[in-house]
Amino acid sequence: MDAADMGDDLERILLSEEQLSSRLDELAAQIDADYAAKDVLLVGVLKGAVMVMADLARRLHGPVEMDWMAVSSYGSGTKSSGVVRILKDLDADLTGRHVLIVEDIIDSGLTLSWLLSNLRSRGPASVEIATMLRKPDAAKVEVDVRYVGFEIPNEFVVGYGLDYAERYRNLPFVGTLAPHVYSH
Numbered sequence: 001m002d003a004a005d006m007g008d009d010l011e012r013i014l015l016s017e018e019q020l021s022s023r024l025d026e027l028a029a030q031i032d033a034d035y036a037a038k039d040v041l042l043v044g045v046l047k048g049a050v051m052v053m054a055d056l057a058r059r060l061h062g063p064v065e066m067d068w069m070a071v072s073s074y075g076s077g078t079k080s081s082g083v084v085r086i087l088k089d090l091d092a093d094l095t096g097r098h099v100l101i102v103e104d105i106i107d108s109g110l111t112l113s114w115l116l117s118n119l120r121s122r123g124p125a126s127v128e129i130a131t132m133l134r135k136p137d138a139a140k141v142e143v144d145v146r147y148v149g150f151e152i153p154n155e156f157v158v159g160y161g162l163d164y165a166e167r168y169r170n171l172p173f174v175g176t177l178a179p180h181v182y183s184h
Contacts, residue, residue, distance in 0.1 A: 001170045009168075009181050015150060017172040020132070020160055021055075023149045027130060028059035030147060031100065038098045039063050043119070046070040046088065047169070048104035051161035052132045052149075056102060067092045073111040084114045094122040103131040104161045107154075108140040116143065132160065133174065156182065 003010055031040075039062075044053035046068050057064055070088035099119060106112055112129065119127050130147035137154040152174075158164050159171030164182055 015174040105133040
């Protein structure tokens with residue numbers, strides 16, 4: 001799927017495929033340096049983080065394991081509800097592990113704050129966060145994020161794993177939806 005396939009649903013491209021790829025190279029180099037002598041467990045948050053996690057993992061040079069968690073705080077809307085439910089828990093035991101949560105986007109920080117607390121209670125050696133996108137103007141709680149791809153305006157974005165009602169995840173870029181798509 002590309003911009004032409006979206007017709008008038010796309011308002012504008014915020015971050016191109018090339019920008020995302022270049023920034024992932026930089027983040028991977030930083031993560032490689034920080035975890036040089038450590039085995040890291042990448043924890044992807046489904047479904048949005050699939051693209052980021054796959055592309056990031058392929059760029060890392062050290063040994064990594066991957067596990068997935070699914071949590072919900074959105075439903076089908078465009079704003080976080082703040083109520084978190086675990087839909088799929090991790091398979092891995094976190095005791096003594098170096099955990100890197102991989103996120104597609106951080107909006108309010110409410111879900112991530114809850115997730116951090118939950119994972120830290122499981123006895124890991126460390127827990128850090130990597131996110132492709134962060135919306136500082138949408139933050140409701142302060143979350144310490146070690147690796148940030150891009151800070152973006154508080155707009156509803158889709159693509160590169162991000163969806164609206166399960167659509168647009170497969171766009172290779174990050175774009176904003178035209179208001180007519182979600183304002184009905």
